[in-house]
Structures are given as C-alpha cells and as structure tokens.
Amino acid sequence: MNPAEVAVLAALHPDNTLTAAQIQLSSTLxxxxxxxxxxxxxxxxxxxxxxxxxxxxxxxxxxxxxxxxGSRFG
Incomplete structure (x- = not known):
C-alpha cells in the first residue's frame, strides 16, 4: 500500500462516504x-x-x- 492509498483510506475511515474531490481536499494530494x-x-x-x-x-x-x-505511514 502506498501513501496515497493510505491517505484515501484515512479520509474514509471509520465510516465516511466522500467524493473524490472531498478526499482530495482532506488529503492534499x-x-x-x-x-x-x-x-x-x-x-x-x-x-x-x-x-x-x-x-x-x-x-x-x-x-x-x-x-x-496504515500505521507504517504514521
């Protein structure tokens, strides 16, 4: 798993339902x-x-x- 994938999972964790644009805003990718x-x-x-x-x-x-x-990416 790469850092971008971890950022997406972090944005969606624990039970968020978001658009790609919302994920982008929360992750700055x-x-x-x-x-x-x-x-x-x-x-x-x-x-x-x-x-x-x-x-x-x-x-x-x-x-x-x-x-x-995910903990590997802190």
Missing amino acids: TGWRIRNALAQLESRGLIIPSHPRGRWRITDRGRIAFTTK
Whole structure:
C-alpha cells in the first residue's frame, strides 16, 4: 500500500462516504493521485462505490488493511 492509498483510506475511515474531490481536499494530494488510488483500492476490494453516484466508502477489509498497514505511514 502506498501513501496515497493510505491517505484515501484515512479520509474514509471509520465510516465516511466522500467524493473524490472531498478526499482530495482532506488529503492534499493531486486529483490524479486520488483517482489512481481509488482505482487501486477498489480493485483490491478495500473501498466500494456508494450511492449517490460518485461517492466512495471503505469496506470492512479496507478498515482492517488501514488499521494494520496504515500505521507504517504514521
């Protein structure tokens, strides 16, 4: 997991449902890095799209990954 992915998980943890723009504001990463991290996290089942369209939320698997691996990025 890279720092951008950890930043996305941190923004969504514990149970936030946010748009990519909201995640970008909370993480200070570029839009490209956020979109790339969202795609990678979704492909691994750590986040899922939510309704209304364009919003994301963390899965139980994502919470576990953030708790165990996120601490490496402080």
